[in-house]
Structures are given as C-alpha cells and as structure tokens.
Amino acid sequence: MNNILIKLYLFIYKKLFGSVSLARKLGVKIGEDCRLIGKVDFGSEPYLIEIGKHVSITTSSFVTHDGGVWVMRKENPKLDVIAPIKIGNNVFIGTGCIILPGTIIGNNVVIGAGSVVKGIIDSESIYAGIPARKVKELSDYKDQCLSQGLHLKGEANKKNLLCEMFNQ
Template identity: 35%
Template sequence: MKGLLFDSNSSENRARRDLVHDRCRAYTRSPSKGHFKKLKTLFNKCGNDVRIEYGFHCDYGNKISFGEGVYLNINCTILDGGDVIIGDDVLIGPNVQFITVNHEIQASARLHKKAYVQSIKIGNKVWIGAGVIILPGAIIEDNVVVGAGSIVTGLLKSNRLYTGNPAQLNKEIE
C-alpha cells in the first residue's frame, strides 16, 4: 500500500518544516529546559517524564504523540509527514529513525515530487535498539524489543524480540 498522498512542498508545509527545523537545531545547540519547552510545544502530545537527548530532528512535530516516560537517545530522527504515535515507557536507542514518508519507485513518476505517508505506531514498554530504522506503516505492539540495526517494515507482535533486516522474530519474551 502506498499510503496517503502528501504534498511536502506546499508553502504551509515548507514554512512549518523551517520553523520546526530551527527549533530542533536550537535544542541540539543548547538542550536547556527553555529550548525543551519550545520543542515540546511542537508535538501533538507529549506525556510527562519525556526525555529527548541532543541531535533530535523531526519535520513537522504536530503529528508526533509521545506517551508517558518516553526516552529518546541521541540523534533520533522522525520524518513525520504521517502520524508517529509512541506509547508509554518506550526506550529509543541512539540513531533511531522513524520514516513515515515514501516516494514513487519509477523515476518518471518521482519527477512529480509526490510523497505518500503511512503512520507508525509504537506500543507500551517497547525498547528500540541503536540504529533501528522504522519504515512507513510499521506497527510495534506492547512489550517488544527490537535489536540494534534492525529494519522494521510491518507488524511486530507483543512480547517478542525481533532482530535483522527486515526485523524477524528471534524469540518470545515475557
């Protein structure tokens, strides 16, 4: 499934991206409480005890929802043309990428600069290891561990450890 058509080049979306990128850069330069408060105002939802380390980047912010007790380690990237919903007590390792945007495969179709978006949903009590890439339409249910360097392309069911490219079931966990 391609997802919903999304015009990332509209004047409204370009202006929003510019604002959000400026706030992300300011937070990275000086991750003070003042910059964090400004960053939090960009999000659709930001629960209590959310911690975001330096190097955080997103495109729009208003499509991101963080539950309670979420931790994002350094250099997290969220390309949020589509919704990114992250549950409670989620640990996100360094250099993790959430990608909701996709493009046409055929070169001639890409010339029209169309983008398609699909949401990403992360359940509760999930640990996402370093360098994981989560692609459009991915769903990670509750109590899942995603091993470092894995690429998530679809549904990861609850209470399991997944590793690899693409992420595959490694073993069930409690």
C-alpha cells in the same frame, strides 16, 4: 540562513526542555515515561508517529514516506506513498534502527540494534535483523536475562565489580 536558524532553535529547545518535549512540539504523539537517547529522527511527517507509554528509543530513524516514488515523479508529480507509524507500550528500540512507513509495533517488544522494521510486530516479542524478524518470545528473553544478568544496576561500585569480574 533560515534553515540554520531553525536547526539552532531546535537544538536549544532540546537542551532546555529535553528530547521528549521536542518530539511533542514537532507533533509526535508520545506517552508518559518515555526516553529518547541520542539522535532520534522523526522525519518529515512527525505528526504521523504515535508512541505509547514507557518506550525507550536510542539513536534511530522513523520514515513515514516511501522516497522511492522519486523515480516516478516526472510522470506522477503529486504521487506520495505515506503511512503512519504506531509504537505500543513498554517498548525498547535499539540503536541504529529504521522504522518504516505503516509499521505497528505491539506492546512489550524489544527491537534489536540495527534492525529495519516494517509491518506488524507482535506483542510480547523480540525482533531483530534486516528485515526485522521475530527472534524469540519476550518470556524466553526474560529467562535468558535473569539467568545471565549481573544485577548491578544502580550499584555504587559497579565499575570495580565489572573490572574484577572481567579481570580488567
């Protein structure tokens, strides 16, 4: 019953004060101008997670411990492998990502949807995959987006423009 009450409390808190405020309440160090979209799971040690400024994270999970030590638990009952996670400034983490213990993501980074991220992620880069690998430089991605982009953000008639563009 106690677990249900805690989940209810967290749900209500998130609805009243927002996802970023809830993350801070859980102990996540999170900068200004961040957004958490969908279910962002900070795991069992949220106080070991640091997120910079202007970071957008969609439904993803942060794991600060290695659960695999379970198979050694009888021999080593107190063994834990735990490491913090640090996210730099101006980062986008796509939906369905898993950020593993000890990961450090630099500034100005895009992590592609569904990636499993571990280790040091270079600034000014795009990473994707399982495991996440560097796909390209941020400048190349920017050039690609500028040449292929539609420039419709905030357009009042966006739906009509898109339907017309794609013959819908």
